[in-house]
Amino acid sequence: MTYGIEGLIKRSLEGDRLAIGRLLTIVERNPEGAGKVIDMLPGDSDFHVIGVTGIAGSGKSTLLNQLITSYVSRGERVAVVAIDPSSRFSKGALLGDRIRMQVHATNKNVFIRSVSTRGLKGGLSFAGVAMVDVFGRLGFNRVFVESIGIGQADVDIMSISDTIVVVTVPGLGDDIQALKAGVMEIGDVYVINKVDKAGEEANRTYEYLRFAIESGELGLRGGWVPRIVKTSAVLGEGVDRLVEVIDEHRDFIVERGLKREKDLWRRRVMVRLLAEKMILDQLMKVEYKSGGDLYMDALKLIKNVVDRVFQRSIQ
Amino acid sequence: MTGVDTETQRIKVLVAKLGLDGHDRGAKVVARALKDAGLEVIYTGIRQTPEQVVEAAIQEDVDVIGVSILSGAHLTLMERLMSLLREYGADDIPVYLGGTIPIPDIPRLKEMGVKDVFLPGTSLKAIVEKVLEAGRERRGRVRW
Numbered sequence: 001m002t003y004g005i006e007g008l009i010k011r012s013l014e015g016d017r018l019a020i021g022r023l024l025t026i027v028e029r030n031p032e033g034a035g036k037v038i039d040m041l042p043g044d045s046d047f048h049v050i051g052v053t054g055i056a057g058s059g060k061s062t063l064l065n066q067l068i069t070s071y072v073s074r075g076e077r078v079a080v081v082a083i084d085p086s087s088r089f090s091k092g093a094l095l096g097d098r099i100r101m102q103v104h105a106t107n108k109n110v111f112i113r114s115v116s117t118r119g120l121k122g123g124l125s126f127a128g129v130a131m132v133d134v135f136g137r138l139g140f141n142r143v144f145v146e147s148i149g150i151g152q153a154d155v156d157i158m159s160i161s162d163t164i165v166v167v168t169v170p171g172l173g174d175d176i177q178a179l180k181a182g183v184m185e186i187g188d189v190y191v192i193n194k195v196d197k198a199g200e201e202a203n204r205t206y207e208y209l210r211f212a213i214e215s216g217e218l219g220l221r222g223g224w225v226p227r228i229v230k231t232s233a234v235l236g237e238g239v240d241r242l243v244e245v246i247d248e249h250r251d252f253i254v255e256r257g258l259k260r261e262k263d264l265w266r267r268r269v270m271v272r273l274l275a276e277k278m279i280l281d282q283l284m285k286v287e288y289k290s291g292g293d294l295y296m297d298a299l300k301l302i303k304n305v306v307d308r309v310f311q312r313s314i315q
Numbered sequence: 316m317t318g319v320d321t322e323t324q325r326i327k328v329l330v331a332k333l334g335l336d337g338h339d340r341g342a343k344v345v346a347r348a349l350k351d352a353g354l355e356v357i358y359t360g361i362r363q364t365p366e367q368v369v370e371a372a373i374q375e376d377v378d379v380i381g382v383s384i385l386s387g388a389h390l391t392l393m394e395r396l397m398s399l400l401r402e403y404g405a406d407d408i409p410v411y412l413g414g415t416i417p418i419p420d421i422p423r424l425k426e427m428g429v430k431d432v433f434l435p436g437t438s439l440k441a442i443v444e445k446v447l448e449a450g451r452e453r454r455g456r457v458r459w
Contacts, residue, residue, distance in 0.1 A: 017370070017373055017374055018373045018403055018404055018405055020374070021373045021374050021375065021376035022376050024376065025376045086355070087350060087351070089351075090350065090351050090352060090353045091325070091353050092325075092349065092350040092351060092352060092353040092354050092355060092356065093350060093355045093356065094346055094347065094350045094356050094358060095355060095356065095357045095358070096357075096358050098357055098358070098359060098360075098371060098375075099358060099359060099360035100360075102359055102360055102363065102367055102371065105359075105366075105367040105370040105371050105374070106364075106366050106367055106370050111374055112371075112374055113374060113375060114355075114357050114375060116325075116355050118325075
């Protein structure tokens with residue numbers, strides 16, 4: 001079946017989900033195609049990118065499922081980029097985030113796409129970031145990115161989201177302290193999920209987080225004081241409050257002019273990931289072809305690329 | 316392992332349980348085997364309607380759909396699934412069926428467009444090989 005990128009874009013803008021699915025595959029598998037797609041889509045759309053991160057099993061997908069319900073009931077169009085790890089051995093992946101959200105599979109205003117990390121530490125590939133951009137340009141109001149976001153790598157979920165929701169669960173106790181240097185310092189909103197399972201423990205976790213925020217240990221970016229929300233995603237409790245807080249944060253960054261900055265930053269991250277990918281792809285080819293003087297060949301290639309980029313930017 | 320595809324050509328497969336059927340051990344074992352063979356596997360969970368499975372398949376733009384049914388309702392459910400795929404223009408995606416399927420039903424299922432049926436006792440190796448081949452073929456066929 002042939003549509004051509006133009007045809008796919010036209011149909012995608014009309015909301016045709018088969019076309020959107022195939023457009024995303026171009027973006028995922030063909031960096032040049034991704035450039036073309038992004039270039040051909042409208043660039044003036046206003047959308048809110050919400051990163052949802054937190055340890056495995058904290059209930060991110062279940063919570064996201066509830067958030068989708070809330071936003072869709074307000075008449076919004078919601079897209080999800082669900083990132084799951086790929087195996088470092090087989091390179092394969094079992095992408096299971098969708099299970100918790102399948103109730104929305106047939107909703108015309110919801111689009112869910114799973115992406116594997118393909119071995120990248122920060123959990124974000126060029127494809128993942130480009131997909132966020134494409135969803136926004138296709139007119140989705142909220143674009144969620146779900147990832148375990150280890151938080152140590154330089155490019156992670158934080159660098160491309162307008163609002164970061166960090167999901168944790170009660171009972172991690174002292175681990176909270178240990179987590180502070182990673183995921184636990186990036187949140188705009190902290191969610192203590194599964195409170196139905198551990199009443200008292202949830203209060204303790206709440207106090208730990210509040211103390212950390214009040215003592216300024218959690219990053220106060222742009223003057224925003226992170227909020228803490230207790231939820232039970234399975235029971236749907238606390239979700240309304242979470243939506244309220246996410247809206248508050250969006251208003252905050254728009255009023256302070258931070259939203260525009262974040263939009264520009266996301267594009268920058270995308271370009272950087274693309275550059276890395278293209279150079280790395282070339283490097284892998286060097287390795288397969290020569291073998292002999294691999295190190296020198298690789299070095300020559302990098303130098304060549306850098307020289308050419310600089311020459312072009314001078315011109 | 317088979318991880319021969321380059322990163323950008325990695326084959327994507329949807330594994331789904333269709334209908335009122337919670338017996339998902341088989342589907343999970345197959346999903347795991349496909350992952351270990353280097354494929355990207357999307358698992359939809361149990362008790363899915365044909366509509367949900369087709370929607371997931373087109374949103375994920377998968378190369379292969381693998382359905383598991385142990386409830387006995389395979390003729391009705393697969394008929395609906397296959398006709399929805401045609402309706403959506405997504406019938407270029409090969410569909411495999413696994414589960415407790417009576418042998419006399421197999422010709423009827425193939426008439427509907429099901430590529431192959433994996434009966435109990437089929438080796439994981441055979442499943443992986445067939446899915447991989449069909450996935451590669453589909454990926455090669457898709458043109459933008």
